[in-house]
Amino acid sequence: MNSAFLAAENLVKTYTSRRGPFSTATAVRAVDRVSLSLARATTLGIVGESGSGKSTTGRLVLGLEQPTEGTVSFDGNRMPQEKTNEWRGLRARMQLVYQDPLAALDRRLTVGVQIGEPLQIHAMGSAEERKARVAELMKAVGLRADQAERYPHELSGGQRQRVVIARAIACNPELLVCDEAVSALDVSIQAQVVNLLRDLQEERGIAMIFISHDLKVVRNISDRVAVMYLGRIVEEASSDEIFRRPLHPYTQALVSSVPVAGTALKQRIILQGEPPNPAARPTGCAFHPRCRHAIARCRSETPELLSIETGRSVACHLMGSAPITEASGRTM
Amino acid sequence: MTDTPFAPGTVTTEKSGQERLPSLVVIALLWIAAMIIIAFTADFIRPYDITAFDLKNRLAPPGNAAHLLGTDELGRDVLSRLIESIRISLLIAFGSTLISAFVGTFLGFLAAHFRGIVEQVVLMLADFQAALPFLILSLAVLAFFGNSVLLLTCLMGFYGWERYARITRGLAISANAQGYAAAVTQLGAKPSRIYLRHILPNIASTLIVSMTLTFPEIILLESSLSFLGLGVQPPMTSLGNMVGYGREYLTTAPWIMLAPALIIMFTTLSISILGDWLRDQLDPTIR
Numbered sequence: 001m002n003s004a005f006l007a008a009e010n011l012v013k014t015y016t017s018r019r020g021p022f023s024t025a026t027a028v029r030a031v032d033r034v035s036l037s038l039a040r041a042t043t044l045g046i047v048g049e050s051g052s053g054k055s056t057t058g059r060l061v062l063g064l065e066q067p068t069e070g071t072v073s074f075d076g077n078r079m080p081q082e083k084t085n086e087w088r089g090l091r092a093r094m095q096l097v098y099q100d101p102l103a104a105l106d107r108r109l110t111v112g113v114q115i116g117e118p119l120q121i122h123a124m125g126s127a128e129e130r131k132a133r134v135a136e137l138m139k140a141v142g143l144r145a146d147q148a149e150r151y152p153h154e155l156s157g158g159q160r161q162r163v164v165i166a167r168a169i170a171c172n173p174e175l176l177v178c179d180e181a182v183s184a185l186d187v188s189i190q191a192q193v194v195n196l197l198r199d200l201q202e203e204r205g206i207a208m209i210f211i212s213h214d215l216k217v218v219r220n221i222s223d224r225v226a227v228m229y230l231g232r233i234v235e236e237a238s239s240d241e242i243f244r245r246p247l248h249p250y251t252q253a254l255v256s257s258v259p260v261a262g263t264a265l266k267q268r269i270i271l272q273g274e275p276p277n278p279a280a281r282p283t284g285c286a287f288h289p290r291c292r293h294a295i296a297r298c299r300s301e302t303p304e305l306l307s308i309e310t311g312r313s314v315a316c317h318l319m320g321s322a323p324i325t326e327a328s329g330r331t332m
Numbered sequence: 333m334t335d336t337p338f339a340p341g342t343v344t345t346e347k348s349g350q351e352r353l354p355s356l357v358v359i360a361l362l363w364i365a366a367m368i369i370i371a372f373t374a375d376f377i378r379p380y381d382i383t384a385f386d387l388k389n390r391l392a393p394p395g396n397a398a399h400l401l402g403t404d405e406l407g408r409d410v411l412s413r414l415i416e417s418i419r420i421s422l423l424i425a426f427g428s429t430l431i432s433a434f435v436g437t438f439l440g441f442l443a444a445h446f447r448g449i450v451e452q453v454v455l456m457l458a459d460f461q462a463a464l465p466f467l468i469l470s471l472a473v474l475a476f477f478g479n480s481v482l483l484l485t486c487l488m489g490f491y492g493w494e495r496y497a498r499i500t501r502g503l504a505i506s507a508n509a510q511g512y513a514a515a516v517t518q519l520g521a522k523p524s525r526i527y528l529r530h531i532l533p534n535i536a537s538t539l540i541v542s543m544t545l546t547f548p549e550i551i552l553l554e555s556s557l558s559f560l561g562l563g564v565q566p567p568m569t570s571l572g573n574m575v576g577y578g579r580e581y582l583t584t585a586p587w588i589m590l591a592p593a594l595i596i597m598f599t600t601l602s603i604s605i606l607g608d609w610l611r612d613q614l615d616p617t618i619r
Contacts, residue, residue: 088522089520090520091518091519091520092520095518095519096518103511103512104512104514104515105515106512106516106533107534107617109530117516118519118520121519121520121521121525122520151617
């Protein structure tokens with residue numbers, strides 16, 4: 001397995017925020033020591049609630065933002081400095097699919113022009129070839145040829161999302177980061193877009209990072225899944241494993257909320273307490289105020305992300321001794 | 333967005349409405365076209381030379397056999413002078429509006445792109461420009477450097493640039509921070525492409541409206557300067573210059589002043605109507 005295709009080492013992104021003109025700036029760690037690696041033709045799902053640093057992680061690995069600490073390497077090379085020519089050239093090989101397609105599209109240009117724009121920017125092919133390529137792309141994402149003359153506002157949400165995807169794959173990128181790419185779509189279109197992305201991956205061998213808060217979709221599309229909580233990865237495993245046997249208490253809570261067809265949602269774990277605030281990170285394990293299994297050590301000591309089985313790592317103090325089971329959860 | 337592009341009924345009515353121009357816009361267009369034609373052909377359609385005296389026919393009222401719009405205190409033909417004035421005033425107003433739009437937009441883009449010190453300098457200059465009474469500045473410049481039509485045009489090109497700079501900077505920063513410009517940056521586009529091909533067309537409607545506001549102001553400013561004797565110098569003539577001289581004969585020969593005043597009014601009104609219509613046309617989401 002060529003695991004070094006995309007590798008992120010100990011990424012940290014700190015934002016400073018200031019409440020008022022006289023208060024001192026507080027540093028917010030949006031992403032805290034995140035390491036990822038991704039092989040060609042595989043998909044990594046990143047899940048977590050709002051503010052967990054999923055999108056920032058996506059932007060960091062694409063080089064759209066500079067990490068405060070840590071490095072990103074793409075295909076064996078270090079990510080170049082932002083907005084240099086080298087960085088611009090690399091954009092042809094990695095693309096981002098946006099959450100909000102209406103905001104990501106220029107409302108004054110027809111979608112055909114916009115789909116062909118990456119080709120124009122990276123000077124790929126003649127005008128004729130580009131036109132043919134746009135037609136091909138539109139067909140690939142399931143848009144009609146006559147819709148090339150439409151403006152973004154004249155299309156439906158699902159069609160706009162396809163336009164954004166068509167634009168993202170125009171240059172045959174090797175890495176695609178989908179940031180909540182289907183969250184705004186209704187379920188039937190979600191399935192279409194997910195299938196489209198899967199087909200594209202099979203056809204072209206794209207490495208994909210799929211960021212979402214929707215576990216059903218992530219489960220459907222990902223080979224591996226990383227769960228993030230307050231800027232950290234708390235659990236990482238293959239998609240099947242993590243949904244079949246979640247180990248981290250937070251993952252357990254997330255997975256228990258996904259309905260399974262044919263069974264009643266009975267063992268639902270409802271999380272207590274406040275949603276996390278990155279500006280006021282709890283001491284020790286960030287999840288301890290909401291964790292049912294928290295012990296004294298969780299309050300004082302931050303758990304490291306440790307590999308517990310092959311291809312599976314968890315950041316939880318309870319993992320070292322005995323795995324948390326539903327039974328032990330209920331006795332507490 | 334009030335339109336529903338998927339309802340066939342609305343689409344057809346919109347289509348037919350789109351092809352026919354509103355009559356007010358047609359009138360405005362015709363007026364501006366007439367003004368431009370007059371400006372270009374002034375030398376040929378002018379019945380007399382602008383300095384030709386007809387001393388026997390001084391202060392002749394309009395409708396005079398030889399002078400359609402009458403004559404002024406020196407017996408010069410008002411129509412001929414009006415035609416020449418339209419040419420000079422339009423030249424100055426168009427030239428200045430374009431210069432100020434170009435300079436302001438360019439500085440606004442610079443500020444938005446580089447931020448930091450460049451932005452601070454641009455904003456400082458804009459504040460300086462806004463705080464300084466422009467008339468005083470023009471008086472100083474014209475008093476020192478004398479005047480010519482070229483100097484006057486360039487000078488008035490600095491009128492109102494700070495508005496474009498501020499609008500452009502604000503809109504470009506917000507576009508860069510999120511949305512389409514960020515998306516195009518992410519595609520690997522160079523700044524020139526982002527600013528000229530994406531941001532400029534998107535903010536053009538705002539800039540055009542701003543231009544239609546500046547244009548009449550520049551005509552009026554030129555009129556004020558000429559009125560004060562620092563604008564276009566006699567024997568050359570401009571609309572403001574004519575109004576200035578005509579003022580003295582307001583009670584006895586109002587046509588000397590009213591003719592150029594009406595031209596100023598109709599031209600600025602037409603530009604405003606046209607700008608309003610153009611803004612809607614340039615926006616595909618409103619059509």
